[in-house]
Amino acid sequence: MINNTFYSQENHGPYELYDLGDFELEDGGKIPDCKLAYSTYGELNETKDNAIVVPTWFSGTSKDYETYIGEGRALNPTKYFIIAINQIGNGLSTSPHNSPTPSDFPNVRIGDDVRAQYQLITEKFGIKELALVVGASMGAQQTYEWAVRYPDMVNRAAPIAGTAKNTQHDFLFTKTLMEAITSDPGWNEGNYQSNTEVADGLKRHADIWAVMGLSTEFYQQEKWKLFGVETLDEFISGFLQPLFQMMDPNNLLAMAWKWQRGDVSRNTNGNLQEALGRIKAKMFVMPIDEDMFFPPRDCEAEQKLIPNSELRVIYSIAGHFGLFGGEGAYYHDQIDKHLNELLATSVADKVL
Amino acid sequence: MINNTFYSQENHGPYELYDLGDFELEDGGKIPDCKLAYSTYGELNETKDNAIVVPTWFSGTSKDYETYIGEGRALNPTKYFIIAINQIGNGLSTSPHNSPTPSDFPNVRIGDDVRAQYQLITEKFGIKELALVVGASMGAQQTYEWAVRYPDMVNRAAPIAGTAKNTQHDFLFTKTLMEAITSDPGWNEGNYQSNTEVADGLKRHADIWAVMGLSTEFYQQEKWKLFGVETLDEFISGFLQPLFQMMDPNNLLAMAWKWQRGDVSRNTNGNLQEALGRIKAKMFVMPIDEDMFFPPRDCEAEQKLIPNSELRVIYSIAGHFGLFGGEGAYYHDQIDKHLNELLATSVADKVL
Numbered sequence: 001m002i003n004n005t006f007y008s009q010e011n012h013g014p015y016e017l018y019d020l021g022d023f024e025l026e027d028g029g030k031i032p033d034c035k036l037a038y039s040t041y042g043e044l045n046e047t048k049d050n051a052i053v054v055p056t057w058f059s060g061t062s063k064d065y066e067t068y069i070g071e072g073r074a075l076n077p078t079k080y081f082i083i084a085i086n087q088i089g090n091g092l093s094t095s096p097h098n099s100p101t102p103s104d105f106p107n108v109r110i111g112d113d114v115r116a117q118y119q120l121i122t123e124k125f126g127i128k129e130l131a132l133v134v135g136a137s138m139g140a141q142q143t144y145e146w147a148v149r150y151p152d153m154v155n156r157a158a159p160i161a162g163t164a165k166n167t168q169h170d171f172l173f174t175k176t177l178m179e180a181i182t183s184d185p186g187w188n189e190g191n192y193q194s195n196t197e198v199a200d201g202l203k204r205h206a207d208i209w210a211v212m213g214l215s216t217e218f219y220q221q222e223k224w225k226l227f228g229v230e231t232l233d234e235f236i237s238g239f240l241q242p243l244f245q246m247m248d249p250n251n252l253l254a255m256a257w258k259w260q261r262g263d264v265s266r267n268t269n270g271n272l273q274e275a276l277g278r279i280k281a282k283m284f285v286m287p288i289d290e291d292m293f294f295p296p297r298d299c300e301a302e303q304k305l306i307p308n309s310e311l312r313v314i315y316s317i318a319g320h321f322g323l324f325g326g327e328g329a330y331y332h333d334q335i336d337k338h339l340n341e342l343l344a345t346s347v348a349d350k351v352l
Numbered sequence: 353m354i355n356n357t358f359y360s361q362e363n364h365g366p367y368e369l370y371d372l373g374d375f376e377l378e379d380g381g382k383i384p385d386c387k388l389a390y391s392t393y394g395e396l397n398e399t400k401d402n403a404i405v406v407p408t409w410f411s412g413t414s415k416d417y418e419t420y421i422g423e424g425r426a427l428n429p430t431k432y433f434i435i436a437i438n439q440i441g442n443g444l445s446t447s448p449h450n451s452p453t454p455s456d457f458p459n460v461r462i463g464d465d466v467r468a469q470y471q472l473i474t475e476k477f478g479i480k481e482l483a484l485v486v487g488a489s490m491g492a493q494q495t496y497e498w499a500v501r502y503p504d505m506v507n508r509a510a511p512i513a514g515t516a517k518n519t520q521h522d523f524l525f526t527k528t529l530m531e532a533i534t535s536d537p538g539w540n541e542g543n544y545q546s547n548t549e550v551a552d553g554l555k556r557h558a559d560i561w562a563v564m565g566l567s568t569e570f571y572q573q574e575k576w577k578l579f580g581v582e583t584l585d586e587f588i589s590g591f592l593q594p595l596f597q598m599m600d601p602n603n604l605l606a607m608a609w610k611w612q613r614g615d616v617s618r619n620t621n622g623n624l625q626e627a628l629g630r631i632k633a634k635m636f637v638m639p640i641d642e643d644m645f646f647p648p649r650d651c652e653a654e655q656k657l658i659p660n661s662e663l664r665v666i667y668s669i670a671g672h673f674g675l676f677g678g679e680g681a682y683y684h685d686q687i688d689k690h691l692n693e694l695l696a697t698s699v700a701d702k703v704l
Contacts, residue, residue, distance in 0.1 A: 167568065167571060167572060168571040168572075168574075168584055169563065169566075169568045169570075169571035169572070172559065172562050172563050172571075172588070173563045175559060176528075176556070176559050176560050176563055179532075179556050179559060180531075180535075183532075183535050183536070183552065183553075183556060184535070185537065200535065201535075204528070204531050204535060207524065207527060207528050207531060208528050208560070210524050211521065211524050211525045211528055211564070212563070212564075214521075216519065216521045216645070216647050216649075216650060217649070218521075219519060219520040219521035219524075220519060220520075220521070220650065220653070222520075232520055236524070292644065293568070295568050297568075297569070298568060298572065301572070
């Protein structure tokens with residue numbers, strides 16, 4: 001257990017914890033008393049068919065989806081019961097930093113997260129079908145996994161800026177993010193007392209995000225204001241670097257390892273076409289046009305393998321970090337337009 | 353002086369050295385007995401108007417241009433006198449590793465390289481005009497600098513996959529390349545005895561190149577064979593990593609620092625439009641379509657400020673590393689087509 005006040009109710013709440021008990025992992029071993037942190041919005045209706053699951057992205061928490069949710073939005077809590085669920089390792093759910101042995105946390109996979117979320121959804125709430133699963137980035141990986149693993153349960157799905165099977169390019173990118181941390185002598189094979197001992201590595205980690213997380217055009221047009229700052233220096237040293245420096249290095253590494261290996265074809269002995277062919281949900285695949293590591297063409301190649309799907313490209317000069325919603329209405333109105341249309345499709349449109 | 357057999361006549365020759373004497377630098381200080389390494393192909397004609405200057409890219413040497421030069425090519429040594437000149441810091445010309453104080457090498461700028469090359473061209477060969485300056489990547493930066501600084505001397509110019517003014521995104525990318533090296537305790541502020549002491553940092557440096565140097569589609573289509581290897585692992589651990597691990601860390605840092613600050617508007621008090629407006633050469637601006645850090649749109653924005661210029665996009669799934677010419681005829685035929693057309697333009701087409 002490493003003390004890190006970043007991961008607190010104050011910063012990321014309100015959220016609740018659900019104890020899954022001893023949770024068996026795909027790669028072997030288990031997490032004793034594995035806890036999922038989640039935030040809910042709205043009420044579950046009597047027929048229990050208005051639930052929406054929203055899984056989190058790399059380094060993000062349920063709090064990050066607050067701008068996606070609201071009365072005027074597609075994710076409308078007066079209509080839907082929205083459950084934003086924190087992935088294992090993100091610092092709110094059971095994670096290296098809050099486990100008894102932070103440097104020896106077991107490998108967790110996207111499939112583990114989705115099974116854990118299924119347990120929460122079914123045990124705690126008695127939900128048997130989901131109106132929608134929607135998530136961005138690693139949230140998209142989990143969305144795909146939900147749709148493939150539980151095809152009868154997921155009525156609609158919208159992976160934003162992410163893939164069903166992680167690409168080799170993306171694996172290498174994630175590797176550089178990990179190396180930025182593990183190359184810091186302060187990381188010490190995960191045996192540090194405080195994340196501040198890994199400040200240099202976390203800073204380099206942020207610097208790589210600065211290159212790949214945005215777009216070349218974001219920099220050409222000097223769009224720092226989308227992140228509430230006035231200069232490039234503030235964007236890097238006042239926003240990105242301190243953001244990642246608050247986080248726990250082992251948490252980031254656990255999520256990165258999982259991200260690298262996201263692959264729904266693990267459900268079908270490596271056959272991606274078969275895995276994606278299993279999806280029954282009506283699905284909108286929503287890549288971001290300027291994304292440097294989940295480019296639309298990679299997402300489109302997968303979309304074409306999904307029976308009842310459409311490609312809906314989101315436009316954001318902020319590239320992958322468009323998902324932070326810094327563009328406000330410009331971004332969220334696009335998301336809402338597509339999600340409203342998706343939510344309006346009849347369950348009868350589902351592949352039977 | 354650090355012993356490094358990578359930088360040898362055997363590996364990169366034949367090349368010759370020209371001693372510039374004490375060479376004054378733009379940022380102050382000087383390099384005593386500064387030497388430029390260069391390779392020539394063909395013969396200088398009597399009117400001395402058939403010379404072509406080809407400056408090198410980051411980490412590259414004059415040897416890398418061998419595939420660009422030949423009887424069947426635009427850079428035809430039976431017609432032209434081609435001088436491939438190694439940039440200062442690249443390991444063949446005067447560089448940190450072959451200087452008396454490797455960890456204390458002065459800052460060198462693109463403008464210094466071009467002034468040094470001018471001295472070589474005029475003093476050694478008595479050349480007063482250049483039929484063409486062509487170079488890729490940092491070679492393009494030098495090409496732009498040549499055209500802006502010596503507009504009357506440069507008749508034609510072709511910057512391939514590079515910019516006149518380095519972008520902020522590119523600066524940040526280069527920063528991650530540098531941090532990969534400087535974060536290695538073996539680098540020790542430049543005070544190492546052998547590049548092997550910085551093997552980890554050089555490996556991480558290569559890993560970042562793997563992400564940004566190619567394209568997402570290169571990985572999707574598994575195009576390793578373009579680099580003569582059969583698998584992804586061979587591409588990374590058998591090609592990219594050992595390539596950079598042979599190099600000198602301080603050399604790479606000197607070039608990276610220079611690359612970050614490439615900017616022809618230093619000639620015009622920061623006014624890029626004025627600087628590019630000075631160009632008299634007929635110029636073909638030749639970005640690579642899949643380049644992740646010198647994207648065509650960045651190059652096109654500059655091209656539009658250049659009086660007698662055209663945008664000629666080169667297609668390569670290898671992205672920036674297309675310049676290695678791994679695609680053989682597919683790549684070189686494109687380059688030749690454009691360069692042949694450019695070389696066929698009359699000097700009368702030059703802006704007067």
